[in-house]
Amino acid sequence: MHKYRSHTCAQLTKKNVGETVRLSGWVHRVRDHGGVLFVDLRDHYGITQCVADPDSKAFGAVEALKAEFVIRIDGVVKARDDDAVNKNLPTGEVEIFIEELEVLGAAKELPMPVFGEQDYPEDIRLTNRFLDLRRERIHNNIVLRSKIITSLRNRMVEGGFTEYQTPILTASSPEGARDFLVPSRLHPGKFYALPQAPQQFKQLLMIAGFDRYFQIAPCFRDEDARADRSPGEFYQLDIEMSFVTQEDVLQAVEPVLRGIFEEFGEGKRVTKEFPRIAYADSMRKYGSDKPDLRNPIEMENVTEHFAGSGFKIFAGQIENDPKVEVWAIPAPTGGSRAFCDRMNSWAQKEGQPGLGYIFFRDGGQGAGPIAKNIGEERTVAIREQLGLKDSDAVFFVCGLPNKFAGFAGAARTRAGTELKLLDEDQFSLCWIVDFPMFEWDEENEKVDFSHNPFSMPQGGLEALENEDPLTINAYQYDIVCNGFELSSGAIRNHRPEIMRKAFEIAGYDNEVLEDKFGGMLRAMEYGAPPHGGTAPGIDRIVMLLCGEENLREVTAFPMNQQAEDLLMKAPSSVSAQQYRELHIRPNLPKA
Secondary structure, eight states, X not given: OOSSOSSOTTTOOGGGTTOEEEEEEEEEEEEEETTEEEEEEEOSSOEEEEEEOTTSTTHHXXXXXXXTOEEEEEEEEEEOOGXXXXXXXXXXXXXXXXXXXXXXXXXXXXXXXXXXXXXXXXXXXXXXXXXXXXXXXXXXXXHHHXXXXXXXXXXXXXXTOEEOOOOSSBOOOOSSSOOOEEEOSSSTXXXXXXXXXXXXXXXXXXXXXXXXXXXXXXXXEOOOOBTTBOSEEEEEEEEEEESOOHHHHHHHHHHHHHHHHHHHSTTOEEOSSOOEEEXXXXXXXXXXXXXXXXXXXXXXXXXXXXXXXXXXXXXXXXXXXXXXXXXXXXXXXXXXXXXXXXXXXXXXXXXXXXXXXXXXXXXXXXXXXXXXHHOHHHHHHHHHXXXXXXXXXXXXXXXXXXXXXXXXXXXXXXXXHHTTOOOOSEEOEEEEEOOBXXXXXXXXXXXXXXXXXXXXXXXXXXXXXXXXXXXXXXXXXXXXXXXXEEEEEEEBOOOHHHXXXXXXXXXXXXXXXHHHHHHHHHHHTTTOOOEEEEOOBHHHHHHXXXXXXXXXXXXSSOOOTTSOBTTTTBSOOXXXXXXXXXXXXXXXXXX
């Protein structure tokens, strides 16, 4: 018999009754039932119940066990009584009568229990992550993550893609986030950067003729933490294709993601054909470029019903500035003063002066201050435009759309959530397309790239030379699922003259372009194919499929919100000699 086990803790069934077996694992818990001791033995695969009565020669050793001891047991498989069968376990029809026990690894008193799913503070969980990972829910999440990644790889290979690896140590480049820098010992005063994404390398692979690339790629960005964004590092399914249009990329990627959500979504509905929503339409309808389409609320422009009305707060703004608009946020079933007052209070907590509303009573009458001020005819027109019924409500925001769209989107989300309008039994996916190529940077008072500097502008060089940059869209696209951005991608700019002009518009002179992107620019001058790709975020996909709300729950060893690894104590101090070898000197902020 093997030194440690003949079976795992998930294998034994009634077919094994009468066999002498050997199991090894962790003591999940010990129960004393009238002098008979029951040990739930756990390993990676499952749990098996083991039993010792006072007649067992191992009884004294079992009495001394504590939670999370690692043990080996030898014993005989016996069938449980019918009333003792545990239908929730694959091994629930049998138990092992312990004949011999060996402690392989004792455990001190635990700083947090493994049995059960109690909520514990983040610092305790992350400092003792090796214990946290033993808990059933998070253990299952990490196993599911592995299965999802394996399936993604298989689907990509079946789709004709080949996996290639790209460098981890590379050059710093202005791609939107802060780089993690690595000082060079051999080149004093110079630094490597950890890649924010394999963007340039995957494009260079296309220029080198590799055609269809993918990689489960680690990416590094020195960003603040959020529930849906890990500080420091994350993984993405990095994809690039040659000789493709935007439609080709969408058609190649969509079945991969649809298939993943169908395979691991536990029966939830998955969007069959991802709708394509223009960025401008998404902002107007949903107030966001990552809309949660499980929420049926769509906003509409109702400016005409307030222009010249008795509601002077809105009418005055409309009269003074033709760019001012009023957007309506319908709230089906929200037609009560209590709900409208709650929404108004929420808006004030968000830093807004309030949230105007009309709610409709039985008989179709509009109620509330706005209805009173604009009159019955305008109120009825709003109701008819939005298709509202008795017991519904509508909220209003007024101003410049680019200023209030984000708040309006948050109000839409708030209303849909509070009124329980979201269909939570589905994964609702869509493409957001036609992103602006450029945006106005108010802080620096200049035009800058809005998304990805390597994207191909719609209209090409002619558009860059003859159109207002702020009106030019790019061949850029995102995948969104249930309000989370899963992927950002684009058809790339493969023409050096277009690249130079685009960077010139964004305020980068040719010297900067050569310094930061010289390799890419030079490669384009030697025959670059049209190419494009995308990069779905693996962490967010797994988070959604596990039904979690924080990436910490699907990452084996995450950092905390301050970008610290509490288990390994990173970041850490280094020795004076290491500073000298790297030719750097610390310049710490004063306390």
